[in-house]
Amino acid sequence: MNALPHLLLGLAVAAVAAGLFAPGIEFSLPTVAIASLGALAPDIDHRKSKLFKAVVVVFGCVAVIGFQIARPHYGLAESITIAFGAGLASVALAFLLKPRHRGFTHSLAALTLFTLGAGMVMGWESALLGGSAYASHLLSDGVIKPF
Numbered sequence: 001m002n003a004l005p006h007l008l009l010g011l012a013v014a015a016v017a018a019g020l021f022a023p024g025i026e027f028s029l030p031t032v033a034i035a036s037l038g039a040l041a042p043d044i045d046h047r048k049s050k051l052f053k054a055v056v057v058v059f060g061c062v063a064v065i066g067f068q069i070a071r072p073h074y075g076l077a078e079s080i081t082i083a084f085g086a087g088l089a090s091v092a093l094a095f096l097l098k099p100r101h102r103g104f105t106h107s108l109a110a111l112t113l114f115t116l117g118a119g120m121v122m123g124w125e126s127a128l129l130g131g132s133a134y135a136s137h138l139l140s141d142g143v144i145k146p147f
């Protein structure tokens with residue numbers, strides 16, 4: 001399933017879960033964001049996913065920014081070489097660390113970690129929304145592994 005159907009299904013499941021278990025919950029930008037993240041996060045391990053592409057861009061930007069911090073200590077040619085190398089290395093690292101598609105991120109362990117993380121950061125209502133959206137992703141993919 002592509003990102004948009006996962007997103008729409010995840011938001012719908014999160015709304016139903018909220019209606020059943022937390023009827024007074026306020027649908028705000030953070031709660032909708034955590035439900036959206038829950039619906040899309042399992043596919044972060046897919047090279048074509050928007051989240052994976054965002055991670056690659058962030059790695060590249062961090063490398064360049066880190067280089068700019070180091071720039072005063074090196075000459076221009078060395079700085080350009082180091083920036084290019086750091087950018088390539090960070091993107092290569094993102095690709096190397098990428099787990100196989102529908103691996104750990106499509107497991108009950110990942111669902112539990114995501115839900116607990118959302119709960120610790122944003123509270124149990126957000127955990128309910130994010131966890132139910134994450135679970136909808138796993139169910140709609142038909143892939144649910146223990147680990």
Ligand SMILES: [Zn+2]
Binds near residue numbers: 042043102106137141
């Ligand atoms: Zn998936």
